[in-house]
Amino acid sequence: MRKNWIAVDDVNAKPYKETVALFREYINPGLVDLLDMGEYTSIQPQSALGATIIDGNGRKILDFVSSYGALNLGHNHPKVKAAILDILVKNRVDLSKELLSPYTACLAHNLSLLTPGSLNRFFFCNSGTEAVEVALKLAARYFKGKRLQFIYAENSLHGKTLGSLSVTGGQRLREYFPLLPGKSVPYGHAASLETLLKNNPQEGEGSVAAVILEPIQGEAGVIVPPAGYLRQVRELCSRYGVLLILDEIQTGLCRTGTFFACEQEDVVPDLLVLAKSLGGGLASIGATIATTEVFETAYDNPHDCLVQTSTFGGRTSSCAAAMAAIEVFDQENLSERARTLGEHLLAGLETIKEKHPDWIRAVRGRGLMIGIEFNEQIIDQAHYLPAKIPGLRRVLKEHLPGMVAAALLKQFGILGTLMLNNRSVLRVYPPLIITAQEIDYFLTSLDDLLSQGPKELVKNRVNHAIGSAGLKFITPWTGSFLKRK
Numbered sequence: 266m267r268k269n270w271i272a273v274d275d276v277n278a279k280p281y282k283e284t285v286a287l288f289r290e291y292i293n294p295g296l297v298d299l300l301d302m303g304e305y306t307s308i309q310p311q312s313a314l315g316a317t318i319i320d321g322n323g324r325k326i327l328d329f330v331s332s333y334g335a336l337n338l339g340h341n342h343p344k345v346k347a348a349i350l351d352i353l354v355k356n357r358v359d360l361s362k363e364l365l366s367p368y369t370a371c372l373a374h375n376l377s378l379l380t381p382g383s384l385n386r387f388f389f390c391n392s393g394t395e396a397v398e399v400a401l402k403l404a405a406r407y408f409k410g411k412r413l414q415f416i417y418a419e420n421s422l423h424g425k426t427l428g429s430l431s432v433t434g435g436q437r438l439r440e441y442f443p444l445l446p447g448k449s450v451p452y453g454h455a456a457s458l459e460t461l462l463k464n465n466p467q468e469g470e471g472s473v474a475a476v477i478l479e480p481i482q483g484e485a486g487v488i489v490p491p492a493g494y495l496r497q498v499r500e501l502c503s504r505y506g507v508l509l510i511l512d513e514i515q516t517g518l519c520r521t522g523t524f525f526a527c528e529q530e531d532v533v534p535d536l537l538v539l540a541k542s543l544g545g546g547l548a549s550i551g552a553t554i555a556t557t558e559v560f561e562t563a564y565d566n567p568h569d570c571l572v573q574t575s576t577f578g579g580r581t582s583s584c585a586a587a588m589a590a591i592e593v594f595d596q597e598n599l600s601e602r603a604r605t606l607g608e609h610l611l612a613g614l615e616t617i618k619e620k621h622p623d624w625i626r627a628v629r630g631r632g633l634m635i636g637i638e639f640n641e642q643i644i645d646q647a648h649y650l651p652a653k654i655p656g657l658r659r660v661l662k663e664h665l666p667g668m669v670a671a672a673l674l675k676q677f678g679i680l681g682t683l684m685l686n687n688r689s690v691l692r693v694y695p696p697l698i699i700t701a702q703e704i705d706y707f708l709t710s711l712d713d714l715l716s717q718g719p720k721e722l723v724k725n726r727v728n729h730a731i732g733s734a735g736l737k738f739i740t741p742w743t744g745s746f747l748k749r750k
């Protein structure tokens with residue numbers, strides 16, 4: 266064995282600080298610094314089951330992030346695990362592009378029983394961004410390449426590869442990249458969309474092939490559009506002859522109280538994309554689902570059948586995992602569970618908001634897709650800024666939900682995090698298998714934390730940041746923050 270080689274069997278026996286150091290050296294030092302600020306690096310992930318992660322000291326951590334919605338079934342769901350193990354133990358053909366896997370075929374069949382309307386053609390891939398890329402390309406091919414643009418919503422998130430990023434409205438993610446041409450509209454405002462669509466040329470410069478939207482915006486801060494919005498958008502797309510792509514990567518698979526969020530307005534898009542929890546938390550699988558008409562117009566002859574492929578897409582073990590996962594979602598009626606537990610959670614958060622109006626500006630969401638919008642002005646009441654660090658107060662304000670999440674983790678063993686495109690919102694995405702008691706524990710912990718007051722929160726966080734990363738880290742960070750703003 267080479268000098269310093271780490272055998273796979275030895276990984277778990279190594280002190281966890283070596284993992285942190287290797288991440289810092291080989292992967293992403295900035296990320297390690299950021300996680301260290303919230304003391305996430307103190308949690309050695311040892312094992313996990315359901316909504317609970319166990320760390321190296323045997324401490325239980327309650328997961329209220331669900332890996333951004335990828336763990337709707339929680340960690341290591343036994344039925345999903347059994348489905349994957351069965352493939353491995355029996356030496357099934359897990360990967361072959363030449364041989365047709367029965368699991369891929371049967372997954373498509375079962376999904377077609379759950380999708381609304383005639384969304385009956387499936388392309389399986391490995392991630393959300395890939396599913397979005399495939400949907401955009403299908404839309405472009407549907408118009409034979411004559412329509413050159415897509416319409417997307419401000420502050421949206423559809424992925425970080427160049428195509429999906431081109432239809433992602435989050436400005437901070439877009440800067441510096443060469444993107445496809447497109448137009449953005451305010452989310453939830455059908456009239457603005459109509460203004461664009463009304464003048465849509467049939468082809469050439471400025472012509473639009475598709476509108477892409479999230480039924481509820483996730484990373485924008487859990488933005489629920491006005492009732493009727495999706496239906497209006499559907500109607501406008503049909504009237505002006507452009508395709509509608511719905512991104513259900515966060516909202517789908519029961520999270521918002523129905524299998525797909527679009528069912529709540531009886532809307533059937535032309536293309537729907539899924540990923541995250543489709544693999545039941547154990548497989549990396551995404552899906553682009555098209556109506557037969559869209560698919561067959563886009564790829565309409567045998568020469569086209571290899572234009573869109575993905576080496577690992579639709580592999581047997583991932584499809585077996587997805588089959589088991591959707592069976593659990595469907596048979597255990599997790600939509601209903603998300604709906605009732607979501608109502609309980611939201612009602613509890615409303616009570617906390619009324620008790621702590623200086624802390625919380627709004628709570629919102631549907632099912633178990635919930636966000637808490639904090640009021641950054643509370644930082645002005647903290648009266649604790651130990652050193653004259655330029656920009657520190659503004660950084661603290663921007664990271665208020667991040668600081669709340671860090672304190673929830675340290676004091677109460679609750680894993681939380683913020684949203685990518687809206688730093689004032691704390692994400693509340695527990696797995697759908699969470700219990701009412703665990704939700705109550707979250708609520709009493711949050712109430713307890715906010716009752717301690719803002720000074721305690723700021724003092725603990727600032728002292729940790731200065732202690733762990735040092736002023737040499739904080740000062741350039743706040744400096745770059747000031748420059749960016």
Ligand SMILES: Cc1ncc(COP(=O)(O)O)c(C=O)c1O
Binds near residue numbers: 333393394395424479
């Ligand atoms: C709504 C939505 N679409 C697409 C994506 C991209 O998915 P992935 O990270 O699997 O590429 C995400 C990721 O968070 C998402 O939330």
